[in-house]
């Protein structure tokens with residue numbers, strides 16, 4: 001029933017898309033060649049983009065129990081995630097050499113098969129973007145050789161209950177995309193360069209000012225911030241139907257060893273995301289020195 005409905009919706013919207021595309025391609029040039037014609041459509045409408053979203057989704061989607069309006073939203077969400085937002089370019093759990101692409105399907109390499117995203121690492125998180133250091137501020141100014149923790153993309157896949165990012169509500173998700181707030185407080189702003197044990201910066205895993213550790217770094221929330229509420233909801237709906245990944249191999253952010261783990265309902269649930277009170281966070285001065293040397 002749902003499948004039939006979906007097929008019908010896809011067929012109808014694909015027709016609309018085809019008509020729009022044909023209009024774009026076939027419309028005869030009017031007036032001066034360099035003047036864009038006002039009759040040429042500037043883009044596909046939501047229904048056509050939703051249909052395209054289903055075509056380009058690189059993973060199987062769990063559409064069980066979804067009603068027509070949710071199905072339309074999910075397709076649109078896929079369009080934003082897979083055609084515009086490049087969420088998987090950063091949130092992949094794949095590593096070098098192919099990162100988010102399947103082996104032999106990497107479009108940046110010679111002699112490759114057609115481009116194909118690796119579905120096994122899709123939005124599983126773990127990509128490492130290095131420490132958050134502003135340019136032109138000598139790292140040694142107040143914090144000595146301290147450079148702070150690496151920024152690690154998080155796991156965006158849903159948990160066994162179909163809630164994205166391991167259990168996030170739509171309200172939380174919207175707030176993150178609008179404000180960039182890090183609800184996990186993984187890397188607070190340092191309050192003292194020397195207040196910790198042995199004169200280390202505090203609190204643990206902090207980012208030195210002027211960087212604001214309360215907001216997500218690298219993540220393009222200052223751009224996603226401009227999305228409409230319904231577009232954010234569409235992305236959320238899409239992220240709730242992609243396959244769950246319990247990422248046991250990615251390097252988690254410092255201080256949150258199980259941040260990339262996810263309860264996919266396949267047996268023993270993963271451990272709690274964070275270190276328990278009193279656990280020490282391993283310091284790694286050598287790797288910090290090596291990073292400084294770059």
Ligand code: HEC
Pocket residue numbers: 080081085086087088089090091129151152153154156165173176182183184186215216217218219220224235253
């Ligand atoms: C340029 C790389 C990049 C892109 C593109 C990107 N992200 Fe992110 N995202 C990150 C990084 C890195 C973090 C973690 C940042 C930190 O720890 O400060 C993050 C964090 C997040 C979080 C917070 C998760 C949590 O646990 O609180 C959400 C939600 C999120 N991203 C969603 C998205 C969505 C949805 C898209 C696509 C529409 C997207 N991201 C595209 C890099 C990116």
